[in-house]
Amino acid sequence: MTATVIDRIGLLVTNRPELGEGPLGVLRDAALVVEDGRVKEVTRAGVAGDANVDAGGRCVIPGFVDSHTHLVFAGDRSEEFAARMAGRPYAAGGIRVTTEATRAASTEELRTLTRTRRWEGLRAGVTEVEIKSGYGLDPESERRCCQVAKEFTNEVTFLGAHVVPAEYEGQADAYLDLVRGEMLTACRPFARWIDAFCEEGAFDADQCRAVLEAGREAGLGLRLHGNQLRPGPGVRLAVEMGAASVDHCTHLTDDDVAALAGGETVATFLPAADFSTRQPYPDARRVIDAGATVAIATNCNPGSSYTTSMGFCLALAVRDLHMTMEEALQAATRGGALALRRDDLGRLEPDSRADFVILDAPSYSHLVYRPGMPLVAETWVEGRRAWPE
């Protein structure tokens, strides 16, 4: 395969400090040479031979790695959302409403819905995505969700332990037997990860531990939803078990922060969920300043965060989580890659996967300076332009 040259890049973010200036390893007037889906060379503009793509002085960043999504679902919960925003009571059953719609949908319908959402993510600059199950909640429905997810990414997460479905009301342990048994077996062929929702109203620490242990025995990597709505044991459990990521991290004690700083687990913030549920935002400064590794993801789901826009998440991360532009961009690219334990993603250096975004802007700071604007001009995945098609 011949090389493709992206030339006349006004500002190139490599996320490799050794290659350029500052923590993002920024180069001015640069070119990117890609071959066989990988970065071959990062060099100066105009020296790389024939340009195939003229970036025209615009900014190029590593593609966003959206390490937390629930893209496979059916149904619409905008009425519930509107009621919540207006402070009106709403009788809907939250996740269970989506579970009903998802179970009722055909596999082909789920595939079509997921394809549209994945396309929206590409349009927003997402070059790799994690997708969780968790709206099937019976072995066959979870299997279908994992199977569909696997058609769009290798980063599939089995989340049978999302909530207790209606038919197991009051029998959480019996449900978790199913999760760790037949359901895990059905989903295992499609999944790389196992996840659980550690929160009052979902599952407690012992229950989550048992689920993650079963997943580990089956060869899956570990992730956890923790500390979303109140302080709890999630963060410490995740770190203790060596999970790749613990997600939400909105309510943290000093012990939680110390655990994150001392462990191997990435703290993943999901600010669009805090936006859409009017929760307080996490204190990202405390976590970063303690030395922990952080990521930002969309948490795209129909209940608490129905967005695929990493740009929107970045704007919130800077404005409301008080991250710097550089921290936020890194968290949304390299941070996401680390949350998925992927060393080939989230950087633009020789041999990393050629996943990048050409912005309609001279600098990545416009992602926050221009909130709500669709600033992605082109999204490239493995050296090919994936959006616009």
Next chain:
Amino acid sequence: MTATVIDRIGLLVTNRPELGEGPLGVLRDAALVVEDGRVKEVTRAGVAGDANVDAGGRCVIPGFVDSHTHLVFAGDRSEEFAARMAGRPYAAGGIRVTTEATRAASTEELRTLTRTRRWEGLRAGVTEVEIKSGYGLDPESERRCCQVAKEFTNEVTFLGAHVVPAEYEGQADAYLDLVRGEMLTACRPFARWIDAFCEEGAFDADQCRAVLEAGREAGLGLRLHGNQLRPGPGVRLAVEMGAASVDHCTHLTDDDVAALAGGETVATFLPAADFSTRQPYPDARRVIDAGATVAIATNCNPGSSYTTSMGFCLALAVRDLHMTMEEALQAATRGGALALRRDDLGRLEPDSRADFVILDAPSYSHLVYRPGMPLVAETWVEGRRAWPE
């Protein structure tokens, strides 16, 4: 001219309660017939004859009326923005930096920059836009800005009284003599409105009153920036003088709210500016519940709100200003029209201007339910599709 029929509209917002359900006058399974740039008929799907456009069950809303923008400027202040977000001091002179760049730009450059921003607004569903001068601040530069603005809208606002330019430092009254004299004369042929920035650090109530009076004598309508950074006399002055709109309204006393409720002046909120400056959000509930008319606008400008996304402003209005979806949508459409005293805009009823947006969504609530997403599928202005071209 023959009629164009937009058929199979799943949900049509008319903003005329008599035509449908609720405060937005919503119709389901509707069609819109437009002719000669006007709405000819609002009817049921399938009965209007040959469809020219199939909305495919999607939602159609009146076009956004962005009643407060500063689209004519040159230069970039993303570094200043990043510094502010990071809490770092930054030596830049705010508006004066933009004034320098704007004065230095050729008219053709200003035209090109403004065209791009207006195109971004069309892409975001903005079918009518107000554009202020205010970065020229000398007679010839202000005239050029008004002239360029007039190429894009009839709703041009002369804002010579934005701040005191560097060359008049310490001589505000001498500068205002210029504003009310030569500068007003130069700008008058292009402008419909006059505006002033009533705030500590800009101009006080007496100064603003003198500017607005001069504008009124010259035949211009009145607008005012007021109560953005702290309580002040702006809102009461605007109401007392019968201004069409007073914009920002972030810091309001009980007297201010009572004045708005008893007057003819629209209270225009600019939530993206509060977002980008980390100001508190206005208490929109108090203003609405008192009975005042409200609008939402982008305030697109390079210093405090560099966005043309009305969808982003809507999401903030609901999440952080605690408006309902319906209030926010109405404020961004009909409210903007009222802030410009335009009865032909902001509604879809017979004889109103055929300005509307086809959303990539089944309901307008998705504009908030899906924050950060580009949900505008098509923008129609005066009965023609303006975006995509």
